[in-house]
Amino acid sequence: MRTPLDSPFSPGSDTVPQVWAGRTAQLSDWRDVVRPRRLAGLPERGRTILGEAGLGKSSLVRKIAADAARRGDWVTPQLRIPSGTDPLKRVAVALLDVARQAHLATSREKRIGTLLDRVEAVAAAGVSLTLREQQGPEPYSTLTELLVEIGRAAIRRGDVMVLIHIDEVQNIASEDALSQLLVALGDALTHEEDVEVPGGMLIARTLPLAVYLTGLPEFADMAGARKGATFARRFRTTTLGPLGDDDLASALQPFLVEGWEISDDREGATRVFMEPEARAAIVDLSRGEPFLFQLAGEQAWYAGTGDVITRDQVIRGWGGVRSEAAAHVERILARLPSREREFLEEMAGLEPADRTLTTIARKMGLRRGSDAGPTSQRLDSVRGIITRGKPYAFRHRAVEAYLTTYWPDPPAGDAERESTSAEGIG
Ligand SMILES: Nc1ncnc2c1ncn2[C@@H]1O[C@H](COP(=O)(O)OP(=O)(O)OP(=O)(O)O)[C@@H](O)[C@H]1O
Ligand SMILES: [Mg+2]
Known part of the structure; x- marks a missing residue:
């Protein structure tokens, strides 16, 4: 028996969904390009991942961060920037945390102690620090210094990356704050460190540091127009599109083949299956939108208790959220x-x-x-x-x-089908 408690679908949250679809290009960019290149000390730009609401920007980078954490990398949590707040404070706090992971705080070097104190001051005062302590270095250069120290610690440790994820970057309203943040991250990304290689020779390498920025497309204007070429040289921007129908279908394949395993209190583990027609209906209704995919899946799961998710359940479940699905698209249009x-x-x-x-x-x-x-x-x-x-x-x-089209109403004929089968049940 399936209950809502077992549902693997997760609309409306940006945690990494259990039923994951596609985004293979971006995942492989992390696994095969960004991580190995930065670990090897090669230059590689930061990544900016933009897209309309609900396309899965936050989830994507959370999945990348989860992969990094599994490998033992030093990872910041998703640093969501609330509208109008000072991003430097947020980033400073997160970096102090990474510095602890890197055991920098236990360093007996006086220089590091003073640096950490300065970062504490940025964490407390943010950009406004510039106004208060005019003789000291700008907050951005303090952050860059700490990033460099963390990077050095990662090089000493070997085979470990530092990953920073800043989310909702379009909310950074202050031009000064945005500029300081981008310069701090960009300077750390391009920083070169001399390391000794076997044979005693010194070579320059970049830090094992990866930066992911995620947010709405408007960010491209904020960063692109004002910061121009420097930003583009330091960050590569991708705009996410919808998922392909084949990606969505593959994500549901486990339900068709071996069944989705859930634990059943009385009977131990059970598996929940899906009719091929149910999968086709979910894929059709989702229109490539990750959020709608999770919503359709969840509602189909809730629409019955049996071990097989049927097409009728998909259609019935969707009926209850069709206005929510419409509202999702209306919100995208309303923002334009x-x-x-x-x-x-x-x-x-x-x-x-x-x-x-x-x-x-x-x-x-x-x-x-x-x-x-x-x-x-x-x-x-x-x-x-x-x-x-x-x-x-x-x-x-x-x-x-x-x-x-008729969307989000299901294709004509389904309503009839559904009412007939509902009568059949009743
Ligand atoms: N690749 C994916 N496969 C399946 N579901 C996904 C995928 N990516 C995201 N989702 C689901 O889609 C929904 C929206 O994802 P997310 O919150 O990451 O979008 P977003 O682009 O960050 O949206 P916003 O602009 O509103 O912050 C979530 O419910 C998430 O679980
Ligand atoms: Mg998001």
Whole structure:
């Protein structure tokens, strides 16, 4: 018997979900590029992972951090920056914690003791420290110094990485704070340390340090425009798109083949299976959205108690959350500047083959296609909601489905099917 207590689905939280789908490129970038290169002392940029709400940015980097922690790396917790707060304080506190993991505090070197005191001061006062202690170094350089010391400790330990994850970076409202933070992290990423190699020769190496920044696409404007080239040289930005249907289907494969194991108080371990049609329905309703995938899975799980999740249960479960699913997409649309929203709406109103810049612009009441150029460019390269191919197409499949189809209602026919089967049960 399955109960809500056993559900492996987790909508609405950014913990690492048990039913994990896709993101293989980003996971392999960490495992095969970032970690091995930085461990070897080679240069490798920090990573910025942006995307619309619910696409799984936080979960992705939490999964990477969990992998790092399992390997014994020194990892900060996910440092979520609440709106309007001072990120330097938050980062300083986290770094003091990593310094403890690295046993820096027990160092008898006086220099380290003074450095830790200065970082304590940043943790307490943040950016405003600049105003209060004008003779001392700027907070950012204090943070860089500590990062370098932690990195040195990691080199001495061998085979251990330092991983920093700062989340919701779009909330950093103060330009000064953002700039200090990016410079502190960037300087540590590019810092080169002379190490002695066998044979007594000195070679320069980078620190075994990885930095992940995650947040909404707006961050690209904040960091890109103002900090410009320096930021781009130090961080590589990826904009997440939706998950592929094949990724979602593979994630559910264990339910079809061996069953999902749950512990049953009375009978020991039991397994929960899923009809292939149930899986197809979950994949179809999710439209590549990780959040909706978790939501559909959870509701299907809740919709019955048997050992097999059926298609009817998926449809019935979804019925209870369809307005929540719609609200998810509405929130994404509501956050957009009105020009961008209007662009999407006019684009959705056209037949797929007619979705060209000129036609969309005309629909928007603009004279020339180029008048809508900047808007379409933002929707493509900053937000990843559309692709400017020939013709233009939607990349965000839930936005497309919401604007152009019956979705989030299940396809016609399912409602009937469901009511017939519900009668059958009753
Ligand atoms: N790769 C994945 N496979 C399956 N589920 C996922 C995956 N990534 C995220 N999820 C689920 O999707 C939901 C949203 O994920 P998450 O909170 O990480 O998104 P986000 O992009 O950080 O959103 P926000 O912008 O609101 O912070 C969570 O319920 C999470 O469990
Ligand atoms: Mg998040």
